[in-house]
Amino acid sequence: MISAQALSKNFTVKERTSTFALKTKTRVVSAVSNVSFDARDGEITGLLGPNGAGKTTTLRMLSTLLTPDSGRATIDGADLTQQRAAIRQKLGVLGDAKGIYWRLTARENLIYFAKLQGMSESSAAARAELLISELGLSALADRPTQGFSQGERMKVAIGRALIHDPQTVLLDEPTNGLDIMSTRSMRELIRGLKAQGKCVLFSSHIMQEVAALCDRVVIIAKGRVMFDGTPAEALKASGATTLEDGFVKLIGSDEGLFA
Amino acid sequence: MKTFSLSRTAIVARKELVDLLRDRKSIFWALFAVAISGPLVLCILYFVTKAVSERIDKITAPIVNAQFAPDLVRHLERRGVKIDANPVDYEARVKRGDLDAVILVDPDFASALAQGYPAKITLITESSRDRSSPIAAKLSREVQSYAARIGAERLMLRGIAPAVAMPVKVEELDLSSPEQRGARLLQIMSFYALFAGLMGAIAAALDVTAGERERQTLEPLLTTPVTTSELAVAKWFAVSSVNLLAVTISLSGFLIALQFVPLAKLGVPFNFGAREFMGFMAVLIPFAFMVPAVLLAMGAAGKTAKEAQSSLSMGASLVGLLPMISFLRQTQAPWWDAFVPVNGQYAVLSKVLRSEAIPAIEWAAMWLIPVVIATVAVYAFSRRLGDEKLLAGR
Known part of the structure; x- marks a missing residue:
């Protein structure tokens, strides 16, 4: 269960007026402001928004990578800023950066993160074996991941996020760059997590994906929450017939998609 | 944390x-x-x-006008230096690096020596070339040793101990x-x-x-x-x-x-x-x-x-x-x-x-x-x- 209340994050950007300018101007960019929502156990919550809306920044704050400037959030009752270590054990994160170690095998990648989560050698190996077979990586498990396809790499990355069987799972654009088959198996996997009673929060800019998967949808644009409810409620609120039209109406403009 | x-x-x-x-x-x-x-x-x-020490041990002295200083030639030969008498086009060859150094005997060398004037020897070399300088130094030392020998002989002929003409002797004590x-x-x-x-x-x-x-x-x-x-x-x-x-x-x-x-x-x-x-x-x-x-x-x-x-x-x-x-x-x-x-x-x-x-x-x-x-x-x-x-x- 994730509960976010009025999370805000600003970045200061230093800029030069020209290439040779000595002075830099600092500009404050508001990436996320006053974002509040809940994501419940046994539900899939979609964080929907155009590129640059603040989805990744929100997920980074929830995964303790960035400290919010204001607002607070709890994950299963643990406070985001006060109990970082506890939060990190509760969370499984597939973040914006999904890199894996090329020179290690898929199995070694998984076991490394298992051990960092405090698992013993034997339970780490057992859990890695289970995930390898569930993700269909058995044939590749003991090869260095250097030669893996993008879909195979994504599987290792998601396995890594789930290695310690976390109750809460954050997924940042988990289907980005995947082909249709891989996208389908990723959706399958996310539904499986829901069936296990996990709390899944995932971000996407793709409407169909959100419509196909989510119990609840949080639409954000320009760092603000525009809508929070079920997909059906989103349609009703916007008065549109398709979710895509509803999305465009709810974020207030269509230029956001290309911004 | x-x-x-x-x-x-x-x-x-x-x-x-x-x-x-x-x-x-x-x-x-x-x-x-x-x-x-x-x-x-x-x-x-x-x-x-190793190459440098070998080159210095097996040295050859190119001498221009060797015929005017037969005694010097004999001295060098006794000291194990091979003689290359009257090399052609020696200045250009020193410049090019074919020769490291050349001993040039003055045409008046013999008469000056006989009359007791300082006889002139010119050492032609190219000091900017590193590999030539040990050879030039060695040739210079050999000619100096000839001069020292003649000087000592002259003093002895006059009944003077050669030590008189050597008021100071420098000895090197290397502490390393x-x-x-x-x-x-x-x-x-x-x-x-x-x-x-x-x-x-x-x-x-x-x-x-x-x-x-x-x-x-x-x-x-x-x-x-x-x-x-x-x-x-x-x-x-x-x-x-x-x-x-x-x-x-x-x-x-x-x-x-x-x-x-x-x-x-x-x-x-x-x-x-x-x-x-x-x-x-x-x-x-x-x-x-x-x-x-x-x-x-x-x-x-x-x-x-x-x-x-x-x-x-x-x-x-x-x-x-x-x-x-x-x-x-x-x-x-x-x-x-x-x-x-x-x-x-x-x-x-x-x-x-x-x-x-x-x-x-x-x-x-x-x-x-x-x-x-x-x-x-x-x-x-x-x-x-x-x-x-x-x-x-x-």
Whole structure:
């Protein structure tokens, strides 16, 4: 269960007026402001928004990578800023950066993160074996991941996020760059997590994906929450017939998609 | 993050070492360069020294107008110098480097000698050419010895002891012991041992800092319970281990090379045995741990591998250039030089090679200064690993 209340994050950007300018101007960019929502156990919550809306920044704050400037959030009752270590054990994160170690095998990648989560050698190996077979990586498990396809790499990355069987799972654009088959198996996997009673929060800019998967949808644009409810409620609120039209109406403009 | 878990640190360190050692190509070339460069320079120096001494022993004197000074020719021949009488086009050939130096006898040489005037000999040489100067010096000494002999004979004919014409005799007493003279040639070893303690760390430091950022594996790592200080210590330990391996390989390379290079034949009684090896290691172990800490702190500052590489090569050239000051310095080193990182190490290594006593304070400096620098650098490194600015890519 994730509960976010009025999370805000600003970045200061230093800029030069020209290439040779000595002075830099600092500009404050508001990436996320006053974002509040809940994501419940046994539900899939979609964080929907155009590129640059603040989805990744929100997920980074929830995964303790960035400290919010204001607002607070709890994950299963643990406070985001006060109990970082506890939060990190509760969370499984597939973040914006999904890199894996090329020179290690898929199995070694998984076991490394298992051990960092405090698992013993034997339970780490057992859990890695289970995930390898569930993700269909058995044939590749003991090869260095250097030669893996993008879909195979994504599987290792998601396995890594789930290695310690976390109750809460954050997924940042988990289907980005995947082909249709891989996208389908990723959706399958996310539904499986829901069936296990996990709390899944995932971000996407793709409407169909959100419509196909989510119990609840949080639409954000320009760092603000525009809508929070079920997909059906989103349609009703916007008065549109398709979710895509509803999305465009709810974020207030269509230029956001290309911004 | 107040807690520091040793077991997590060990997990990260082990993974980093495995990861680094699997990067066969870069590790192999770095270690290969380290293993080969020192011994290679040693061999080159050996052959150059040998060639120079052979050239001086088997010397040929080109003499123009040799017919005017038959007595000089005989003198030179008795001293084992081969004569090349009346070389053609000698000035151009000296200029070109075909001839190192030419003795030009003045046409009036014989008459001047007979009348007791100073007879003129011109030594034609090209002083800007390094390889010619020992030959020119040798020829000059041979002609001087002829002049000294004639002078002594003239004095004796007049019933004067030749010693009268030698009011002062300069005798040289060289205080450098035979070991010290040999060590001068082999100071190159001190330099390359330090060089190994730098080369071994560069590629590895780059890989665990900018490499991790660029492969996008740092962010997932930071969402696990591992803290940035654990990461920093583990990465530092892994890179230092690789560096220590490089240092050991470099020293072993020297040990092996010295078996095949017969320095004793050149009159260089050089000794690099167990005692010197231990002394080197005592200096190089703390050094091998200090350099990676500094490189990591610099490498972590970059947002991309390219930025990291340029800030890291700055650190690398600093380490490489400092001993140059010792190499080129004409005056005695100031007292604080022993406490400057790199320079201090270089000085102590040279003392080990020269079998000199090393004061306890210098040994203390060899360990304490690296410990302080490494602590500060690893702290800075850990701060940078968790820097939000670098994470957000801004």
